[in-house]
């Protein structure tokens with residue numbers, strides 16, 4: 003995989019193909035994952051990390067490593083993806099030094115650095131994991147206007163024989179072009195995420211339970227459950243990536259329709275009466291109407307999820323068969339016969355599980371958080387009743403990732 007000297011044109015062609023790939027993605031996490039994967043393909047690196055600038059520090063944005071987490075190669079995630087870890091933005095670390103100077107840095111052996119250098123290689127990751135870092139290519143990710151967005155570190159180049167080798171010096175000249183496109187993609191992904199979070203904050207003004215953390219978790223759970231489901235179904239990796247990216251965003255918006263429900267019901271600190279709950283059920287329809295003027299895949303998915311995330315696999319959910327595109331206020335309009343099984347869109351079946359898992363695990367004005375074993379018991383019992391059994395199975399297959407997500411997006415109160 004490693005490119006030798008004199009292969010500049012081949013690298014440029016690869017970079018252009020990669021830029022196309024990045025431009026097809028919407029969510030910032032999916033973009034970071036793709037950037038790292040593509041940079042490793044371009045350079046033959048065994049491992050890599052992206053740090054992003056956040057609140058004046060360098061935050062671990064994405065990591066993958068073929069040796070330690072070999073599944074990273076086929077695009078599956080490891081729980082490490084969701085781990086939080088930050089470095090100060092100063093010149094003492096290698097990554098910090100590159101951030102400050104804005105220049106790429108090529109190192110053949112991380113353990114043979116002169117002690118006179120202002121920065122040192124941090125061995126703690128190697129010591130904790132038993133991994134042995136040798137060659138390093140560390141480069142800044144800067145926006146077109148020169149603004150620092152992050153740092154990418156590529157680790158352990160491999161020669162054509164698959165054995166460790168230094169990075170080709172020509173890469174230091176070509177990769178900044180790639181990094182600039184990467185910066186543009188990250189900026190675009192952040193704008194999308196920001197737009198979604200803005201819609202969520204609007205809903206949050208009304209419903210205190212719809213916090214930013216709750217929607218981030220539901221989005222991440224849904225994306226990872228889908229990934230697990232799709233690997234089992236042998237869905238092509240390209241499709242998985244595209245769908246996972248859209249699903250993460252759409253699942254975050256599952257409850258935006260709550261903005262259409264009155265405060266008296268939404269903020270009631272007790273259990274709802276039958277009538278109140280009947281009104282509350284309309285949040286599904288209100289949400290779907292927000293995405294009515296469907297222009298593309300994402301709107302379609304947002305609509306499916308908003309409308310169908312309270313349907314139940316064996317029936318008995320809501321809103322069921324209904325003319326949800328009508329202009330009239332729904333007062334007096336009855337909800338229809340519930341959908342069942344695969345008539346419920348897959349994305350909604352997945353989001354249903356993600357939403358209930360998160361609602362039960364969290365504090366609500368009307369309930370305390372449940373302990374994990376009680377939550378998992380309920381989900382197991384409801385397999386084939388409330389939930390699609392295959393979705394439940396996909397969920398149980400990735401409990402380590404689910405827990406890592408919960409730890410990454412804690413509720414501000416708890």
Ligand code: C2E
Pocket residue numbers: 211267268269270271272273274282312357358361362366367368369
């Ligand atoms: P939510 O709080 O986001 O809850 C989402 C779903 O999680 C609920 O859908 C339900 O399937 C499940 N869930 C939440 N809490 C519990 C619980 O204590 N026990 C069990 N077995 N399941 C639970 P559901 O029931 O259709 O409710 C939709 C939304 O209506 C809820 O969203 C919440 O905003 C509101 N809501 C439901 N029940 C009450 C209530 O008693 N009081 C108030 N104030 N709001 C309620």
Ligand code: SIN
Pocket residue numbers: 030195
């Ligand atoms: C994000 O941009 O992913 C939200 C904030 C965070 O990850 O901590």
Ligand code: SIN
Pocket residue numbers: 030031054056062063192
């Ligand atoms: C992340 O999603 O964790 C990093 C990107 C960002 O903070 O916008």
Ligand code: FE
Pocket residue numbers: 256257285311312
């Ligand atoms: Fe809901």
Ligand code: FE
Pocket residue numbers: 256257357361
């Ligand atoms: Fe919810």
